[in-house]
Amino acid sequence: MALEKLYLDVPGTTIFDAEQSRKGYHLNQFCMSLMKADNRVRFKADERAYLDEWPMTEEQKQAVLARDLNRCIAAGGNIYFLAKIGATDGKSFQQMAGSMTGMTEDEYRAMMLAGGRSAQGNRFVGEDGDAQADRQPQGKAGQKGAN
Amino acid sequence: MAHISASVYTSHVPAIGAAIDLGKTGEAYWQPLFKGYETSRQWMRDNQPDVIFLVYNDHATAFSLEMIPTFAIGTAADFQPADEGWGPRPVPKVIGHPELASHIAQSVIQDDFDLTIVNKMDVDHGLTVPLSLMCGQPQAWPCPVIPFAVNVVQYPVPSGRRCFELGKAIGRAIASFDTPLNVQIWGTGGMSHQLQGPRAGLINKEFDNMFLDRLIADPAGLAQLPHIDYLRDAGSEGIELVMWLVARGAMADIAGGGKPHVAHRFYHVPASNTAVGHLILENQR
Numbered sequence: 001m002a003l004e005k006l007y008l009d010v011p012g013t014t015i016f017d018a019e020q021s022r023k024g025y026h027l028n029q030f031c032m033s034l035m036k037a038d039n040r041v042r043f044k045a046d047e048r049a050y051l052d053e054w055p056m057t058e059e060q061k062q063a064v065l066a067r068d069l070n071r072c073i074a075a076g077g078n079i080y081f082l083a084k085i086g087a088t089d090g091k092s093f094q095q096m097a098g099s100m101t102g103m104t105e106d107e108y109r110a111m112m113l114a115g116g117r118s119a120q121g122n123r124f125v126g127e128d129g130d131a132q133a134d135r136q137p138q139g140k141a142g143q144k145g146a147n
Numbered sequence: 148m149a150h151i152s153a154s155v156y157t158s159h160v161p162a163i164g165a166a167i168d169l170g171k172t173g174e175a176y177w178q179p180l181f182k183g184y185e186t187s188r189q190w191m192r193d194n195q196p197d198v199i200f201l202v203y204n205d206h207a208t209a210f211s212l213e214m215i216p217t218f219a220i221g222t223a224a225d226f227q228p229a230d231e232g233w234g235p236r237p238v239p240k241v242i243g244h245p246e247l248a249s250h251i252a253q254s255v256i257q258d259d260f261d262l263t264i265v266n267k268m269d270v271d272h273g274l275t276v277p278l279s280l281m282c283g284q285p286q287a288w289p290c291p292v293i294p295f296a297v298n299v300v301q302y303p304v305p306s307g308r309r310c311f312e313l314g315k316a317i318g319r320a321i322a323s324f325d326t327p328l329n330v331q332i333w334g335t336g337g338m339s340h341q342l343q344g345p346r347a348g349l350i351n352k353e354f355d356n357m358f359l360d361r362l363i364a365d366p367a368g369l370a371q372l373p374h375i376d377y378l379r380d381a382g383s384e385g386i387e388l389v390m391w392l393v394a395r396g397a398m399a400d401i402a403g404g405g406k407p408h409v410a411h412r413f414y415h416v417p418a419s420n421t422a423v424g425h426l427i428l429e430n431q432r
Contacts, residue, residue, distance in 0.1 A: 006375045007302070012346030013383050017302040025212055032211040035232055070344060079343040079384075080207040080300055087232025093161060094419045097347040108348060112417040116339075116350025123379040131346035138345065 009124055012131035016078040024076020027060045031081035040088045070100050102137020149247065149324040152196060153410070154394040155187075155333040156362070156426040157280055159203060161272040162419035164236055167279050180423060183413035184280050190410055190427060191281045191289070196331040198244045199292045200251075200317065202393045203273035203335045204299045206231070209265075215301050216263035218313065220255075221270075221294035222248040229269035238275050238284075244291040247324055251293070254320035260313050270294055277335045280425075299336065299387050303374065310389045311370035314396020321397070334394030336387025338414075339380070340421035349382040350422045355414065358388060359424055363409060366395045384421075398430060405431040 007015040014020065021028075030051065033039045043050040051061045063071035064085065072082050079096075086096040098108030111117060121129025130138055137143060163180070166172055172181045208229045210216065226241040252264050274294055282289055295317075298304055305313075314332075321330050338355040341347050358381075361369040370392050377386040400406050407428035415423045 007378050010346070010378055010383075012344045013341065013378070014344055015302050015378070015383060016300065021212060021301050028207070028212050032207065035208075035230060037230075040232075073343055078207065078300060081212075084207075084232045092165075092419070093342065097342045097420045100344050100347050102345070111348055112350075112420065115352070115416055116420075116422070117341075117346065117348040119339075119349055119351045119354070119380055122346055122349065131344075131349075133345075136345050 011122055011125045011127070011129065011133065014073050020076050021078070022076070024060075024078065026054050026056045027064070027072065027075060027077050028081040030054045030056060030064075031077070031084040034084040034088050043088065067099075069096060099141075101139065102142025103139030104141045107139040107141070149321050149326060149328040149330055151318060151321055151332055151397055151399070151430060152329050153194060153331050153427060153429045154398055154407070155277070155281065155331060156391045156394060156424065157277050157333070157335055158337055158418065158421060158423040158425070159273045159276040159335045160418045160421045160423065161231075161276065163423075164272050164276040164279055165233075167284065168237055180415050180418055183415055183423075183425065186411050187281055187425065187427060188283055195289050197290055197328040198247055198330045199290060200295060200321070200330055200332045201274055201277065201292050201335070202295045202297060202333060202390045203277070204387060204390065205296045206271055206273055207300060208271035209268040210296070210298075212301075215298055216265075216296070217298045217305055218260060219263040219265045219296040220248055220252050221265050221268055221296070222252060223266050223268065226268060226270045226294060228275055229271045231271050236272065236275055238279060239287045241270055241274065241278075241288060241294070242291045244293050247321075247328065247330075248293045250324050251317060251320040254323060255313070255316045258316040258319065260316055265296075268294070273335060277333060295393070297390050297393070299389070304386055304389060306374065307370045307372050307389045307392050310392040311366065311396040314393040315401055317393065318397035318402060332394045332397045334391035336390045337381070337385055338388060338422040338424040339382050339385045341382030342384050342420055346382070348420060350416055351380050351382070351385075352414075352416065352422065354380040355422050355424055359412065359414065359426060362391060362395055362426065363407075363428065366392065366401065370396075398428060407431070
């Protein structure tokens with residue numbers, strides 16, 4: 001009998017379960033390596049060469065090079081590990097989280113100051129909230145990328 | 148005998164640590180949050196414990212994907228603040244309490260909880276931000292701290308029910324330690340927040356205040372809340388709140404004693420991506 005995974009129908013959300021963890025093992029361990037200052041320097045000097053030292057998939061490497069955190073998560077990344085890339089780039093956690101919504105930094109910061117994203121319409125896939133797939137990207141940053 | 152005098156609950160947002168370390172606590176953005184902890188710092192000075200048992204989670208710092216313990220107790224003599232990629236926080240080294248920690252490990256494992264015993268580990272913002280919020284910026288932390296790490300990174304994390312039962316076992320373990328120590332137990336993390344995907348930035352004040360109400364008045368009922376409700380209502384990272392149930396399970400009323408006194412309650416949105424909740428519950432003397 002298959003395991004029951006109730007969490008697969010939460011919109012805009014990827015739960016880092018054993019399956020994702022297995023898929024993302026080398027991607028996440030690469031991220032861990034960036035906790036050492038020497039490795040951060042080597043990575044910044046030649047990102048592609050550094051990534052090629054890891055048995056990651058090409059998709060995982062491309063997602064890292066593009067700093068596309070949604071793609072990294074789809075490829076098995078976990079945000080607490082991916083945050084090491086952001087730290088290497090000098091990004092805050094708010095900048096990283098906001099980057100996954102298609103909003104600009106200012107738009108995302110304003111949403112948080114106004115009380116954050118509502119859970120209304122965002123609990124189940126198929127409701128009408130702003131995290132639903134048919135409402136992406138949510139802000140100007142994403143629209144700019146689409147041009 | 149050792150006894151638990153109080154429990155403290157607080158979020159442990161890394162940006163709060165950065166605001167303290169960079170001297171930004173007076174800025175308009177941060178001022179309301181730190182004002183909410185002024186009472187707490189005074190309470191801490193008035194109610195200094197001998198040991199803090201601090202329940203938190205490691206954020207891919209000490210534990211990578213090489214090893215993922217569900218429950219890990221720090222039995223070392225000391226623990227260094229970790230470099231999480233931004234450099235280590237400029238905070239004091241954390242002094243442990245190996246004798247009490249080892250006693251708790253032995254008692255709780257015999258009580259059927261499979262703890263991982265950790266004799267060498269760095270501690271990240273999950274542990275040091277609550278200490279900064281409650282103690283300010285001292286040269287040394289006011290007392291020894293026993294770090295207790297719960298896996299909330301890789302799903303499935305332990306259920307609220309199991310965390311609550313674990314808290315009961317920790318309460319029994321502390322009560323059977325032969326030295327008369329005043330122990331506080333802290334539960335940290337949460338409240339509602341999501342750090343990933345198009346749903347990032349989720350905040351749910353209704354859920355959070357329901358959680359605070361029930362943590363005080365109906366903890367056994369609250370412990371029955373399934374994971375999926377945390378995920379849908381409080382965001383994927385809101386599941387950190389199960390750690391509050393460990394601390395609550397160790398309070399006297401759960402073992403048949405009197406109801407705790409609510410010494411302080413505070414709630415604020417936002418701190419970076421997160422809703423900040425805070426409670427201090429005192430056992431009756």
